[in-house]
Amino acid sequence: MIHVENLSKAYGTTKVLDIPELEIPKGQSFGLVGNNGAGKTTFFSLLLDLIQSTTGHISSNGIQISSSEEWKPYTSAFIDETFLIGYLTPEEYFYFIGELRGWNKADVDQFLEGFTDFFNDEILNKRKYLRDLSKGNSKKVGIVGALIGNPEVIILDEPFANLDPTTQIRLKRILKALADKPEVTILVSSHDLQHTVEVSNRIVVLEKGLVVKDLQTNTETMKELEAFFSGEPADVE
Numbered sequence: 001m002i003h004v005e006n007l008s009k010a011y012g013t014t015k016v017l018d019i020p021e022l023e024i025p026k027g028q029s030f031g032l033v034g035n036n037g038a039g040k041t042t043f044f045s046l047l048l049d050l051i052q053s054t055t056g057h058i059s060s061n062g063i064q065i066s067s068s069e070e071w072k073p074y075t076s077a078f079i080d081e082t083f084l085i086g087y088l089t090p091e092e093y094f095y096f097i098g099e100l101r102g103w104n105k106a107d108v109d110q111f112l113e114g115f116t117d118f119f120n121d122e123i124l125n126k127r128k129y130l131r132d133l134s135k136g137n138s139k140k141v142g143i144v145g146a147l148i149g150n151p152e153v154i155i156l157d158e159p160f161a162n163l164d165p166t167t168q169i170r171l172k173r174i175l176k177a178l179a180d181k182p183e184v185t186i187l188v189s190s191h192d193l194q195h196t197v198e199v200s201n202r203i204v205v206l207e208k209g210l211v212v213k214d215l216q217t218n219t220e221t222m223k224e225l226e227a228f229f230s231g232e233p234a235d236v237e
């Protein structure tokens, strides 16, 4: 589905991402973890053609993302609040995204009914502009907006950050349900190892722009990640 080849990004003389090759098959739920500055957002920004690579390229379904728009109809993302439109209410924003994705108002309304718990009565019918929402509530809008139109590729940068514990648990359920769909490829970055392991069947660890671990999630993955990030051997209890 997504093929990365010889990809690097440098600012001046500093290389912040260097991925010689990476294949993300259709249907995979791909978790990206790494410490601050590891290159997670850089990678996702390159995947969405938000920044230009220094070398190499990424293709999605065989389409080179920097030279064609054809990947956009089936790809959706929420990276940060720049994806939101401050002067719209959540409803207006969702309808706007719906229009882009070929859904009418009724389709969007019906879809939003599935997020009543997730919204916790703080998003819809509040007559508030997106610019006035709290960070957590903005994130909820961005995530749900990214799911409108049943995209096949979903990219979410740190979706758990700024969410309260109840909403994090609800989000995990939503992401797991998406991960179970064979036609959906989902890429999530997070600093929360536990959440990432729970919603991903593959975990890639970035460190200073390099892929230093590439794991199929199993019962040992959490232990292995904790050992890696604490700098201690994995077999120490």
Ligand SMILES: Nc1ncnc2c1ncn2[C@@H]1O[C@H](COP(=O)(O)OP(=O)(O)OP(=O)(O)O)[C@@H](O)[C@H]1O
Residues within 6 Å of the ligand: 011, 016, 034, 035, 036, 037, 038, 039, 040, 041, 042, 043
């Ligand atoms: N426009 C820029 N100019 C210079 N350096 C940049 C620029 N954008 C990102 N970087 C650098 O690239 C590196 C990777 O940043 P990136 O935001 O991808 O990391 P991250 O893994 O998402 O980090 P975090 O967990 O802190 O969000 C960092 O060292 C960052 O300072």
